[in-house]
Amino acid sequence: MNQEETILDPNVGWALLLAFGILWVGLGLYWGRKSKSLDGFMLAGRNVGIAFGSATAMATWVTSNTIMVVPQFGLKMGVWGLLAFTTASFGLFLFAPMAARIRNLMPRGFTSGDFIRLRYGKVAWSVFLGISLFYSMAWLVSMAMAGGIVLEALAGINYKYGMSMILLVCVLYTLVGGLYAVIGTDFIQSVVILIGIIAVAIAALSRIDLGNAYETSVQTQPALFDALLPVALLSLFNNMFFGFGEVFHNNVWWSRAFAIRKKVVAKAFSLAGLLWLPIPLAVGFSALFSNSLGINITDIDMTGPLIAGELLGSAGAVVLFVVIFCSLGSSIDSLLAATSDLLAEDVYKKMFNPGVSDARLRSISTVIIVGLGLVTWLICLPRIGNLMSVLFFAGPFVGSAVWPVVTGLYWKRSNELGAVLSMLCGSAVGLYSYFEYGWYTASLVATIVSMLITFGSIALSKTHFQWSKLNEEKL
Amino acid sequence: MNHALIRMRTQFRTVAAFLFVAILQLPIALGEGFLEPEGSSYRTDDGTVPLVWGETERNLSGDRVYEVRRWGLDASGLGQLVYEGEDTASFVSGLGEGDYVFRIRSKAKGDAYPDWGDEGLNVTVDYIDMAIVWPLMGAGALSFVVLIGTIALGRRATEGSESS
Numbered sequence: 341m342n343q344e345e346t347i348l349d350p351n352v353g354w355a356l357l358l359a360f361g362i363l364w365v366g367l368g369l370y371w372g373r374k375s376k377s378l379d380g381f382m383l384a385g386r387n388v389g390i391a392f393g394s395a396t397a398m399a400t401w402v403t404s405n406t407i408m409v410v411p412q413f414g415l416k417m418g419v420w421g422l423l424a425f426t427t428a429s430f431g432l433f434l435f436a437p438m439a440a441r442i443r444n445l446m447p448r449g450f451t452s453g454d455f456i457r458l459r460y461g462k463v464a465w466s467v468f469l470g471i472s473l474f475y476s477m478a479w480l481v482s483m484a485m486a487g488g489i490v491l492e493a494l495a496g497i498n499y500k501y502g503m504s505m506i507l508l509v510c511v512l513y514t515l516v517g518g519l520y521a522v523i524g525t526d527f528i529q530s531v532v533i534l535i536g537i538i539a540v541a542i543a544a545l546s547r548i549d550l551g552n553a554y555e556t557s558v559q560t561q562p563a564l565f566d567a568l569l570p571v572a573l574l575s576l577f578n579n580m581f582f583g584f585g586e587v588f589h590n591n592v593w594w595s596r597a598f599a600i601r602k603k604v605v606a607k608a609f610s611l612a613g614l615l616w617l618p619i620p621l622a623v624g625f626s627a628l629f630s631n632s633l634g635i636n637i638t639d640i641d642m643t644g645p646l647i648a649g650e651l652l653g654s655a656g657a658v659v660l661f662v663v664i665f666c667s668l669g670s671s672i673d674s675l676l677a678a679t680s681d682l683l684a685e686d687v688y689k690k691m692f693n694p695g696v697s698d699a700r701l702r703s704i705s706t707v708i709i710v711g712l713g714l715v716t717w718l719i720c721l722p723r724i725g726n727l728m729s730v731l732f733f734a735g736p737f738v739g740s741a742v743w744p745v746v747t748g749l750y751w752k753r754s755n756e757l758g759a760v761l762s763m764l765c766g767s768a769v770g771l772y773s774y775f776e777y778g779w780y781t782a783s784l785v786a787t788i789v790s791m792l793i794t795f796g797s798i799a800l801s802k803t804h805f806q807w808s809k810l811n812e813e814k815l
Numbered sequence: 816m817n818h819a820l821i822r823m824r825t826q827f828r829t830v831a832a833f834l835f836v837a838i839l840q841l842p843i844a845l846g847e848g849f850l851e852p853e854g855s856s857y858r859t860d861d862g863t864v865p866l867v868w869g870e871t872e873r874n875l876s877g878d879r880v881y882e883v884r885r886w887g888l889d890a891s892g893l894g895q896l897v898y899e900g901e902d903t904a905s906f907v908s909g910l911g912e913g914d915y916v917f918r919i920r921s922k923a924k925g926d927a928y929p930d931w932g933d934e935g936l937n938v939t940v941d942y943i944d945m946a947i948v949w950p951l952m953g954a955g956a957l958s959f960v961v962l963i964g965t966i967a968l969g970r971r972a973t974e975g976s977e978s979s
Binding site for chain 2: 415416417418434437438441444557560561562563564566568569570571573574577578580581584631636637638639640643742746747749750751777778780781784785787788791
């Protein structure tokens, strides 16, 4: 296929974009009728069941990065690269018991920032907020960029128009419906994603002669099948700790822990992890054989769309278009909602206006959602870096937050000084490792450094934290 | 005499036509190279090389065909085909550790390729040292086990209070 050709007619692309855009905004308006209170808007009334709960966790974790970056992992790092990406599901498995603990300790909690502030104090809270907001913006930017890139690759829609349209749709339905709309659309999107990915994987499998493709690939790209490929071995652990950091610290997951019913919250996250586990393999395996199939990858960011288009033709491209649009929507809306909660609750209310009414805070939230959308749009307008570099630059920061969160939930001796130092030193050493050795070491190094400092501070600590202090309502 | 003159004239025309075609091909053969990576050598730590050899606008009409091949430094012969077609970029991956030379040539559709030039892109694949990889992996595995242990033991220790 010539790099200038697109798989779908641009008119078909625009029609799909408009149809799904109208559908999501319409559903947002429908579900938004329920979100009358602040609890409703931010946390869907704290009464989400296991079906919607697991669907929203799974759909949120199937980001555009899963669809777009997994084939890149396969193309660059082979079999180990694909396995490395599946380790991101471990984050959901391990967060399951933590979510139950969070619900128990903070029955009226709102954000992950609340936890850090009450558990460790304001200094740790400030550092944590900085990390969390930086990561959230990197995630948002990488997803909006992915949206623009994929629309351009599949349907020839100009990057700027496609990226703007996706952001606009997500901002609109998050704005009108709050977390009710986010979780409701996530449910539909998760069903579409699962069906679409299974269809794409089956169609790809039926078109690849695995025996021949393997033999050719081993000849031309031997490193992809090398069991001791250094970069892939390191990315296995790096990706796993990056995933832990993303899930454990980010308010996207904490807001779901607060929103899902206490009795089913652990099961919902475990089920989401189980549903998510095979997705990277299904999405990315064909990238291992792109060379032997004669598919020329002209731009690393377009690996997935180019392979799908070549293997599956227009029908496959339509399915992929819909799957990617759903995965983009399910993640961008969640991130917009959760980050606006963090800014409204932790920054505006806790730092500037503690006496603010719920109604006023809700309108502040809507302003923040629009603002976040606008800032993301401005950052994405010039296409900066590739998707992997944008995303993995945030790795050391989130990796350094793993241990303060985990020990903060379970160990009374975990303390503020240890939390602050582990986040700062973990991020700094992780960043050094990013530039000195490569992105595939950054989260791993940050997590290890953070662990050593956390454990050292606990060993020297005389802190004996009272868990009841986390229940702000009782206080 | 006339016959000899006619033969000479025909031979002269043939030689002139050959020289004309050769001169036209010369800039293409000499000027062929990669726009990216810049320079004559490139070092990678993950076995990948993003090759770009022309602006996308340059070949919009699709009137040129490109051939990219790679050679190991110690190898001669035809080398290994990396790409042949109308695209003006190719992402190469899965290279084992070692040194390679990438070369490119092009032709108008229907014409023959010129000979390979001597110039090429020298690529060195140098993966991160295993002496760094193993300790990092060991520390990662240890951190993973301790993390699971912390959550599992913490869960057991707090189970009573959570069920109440």
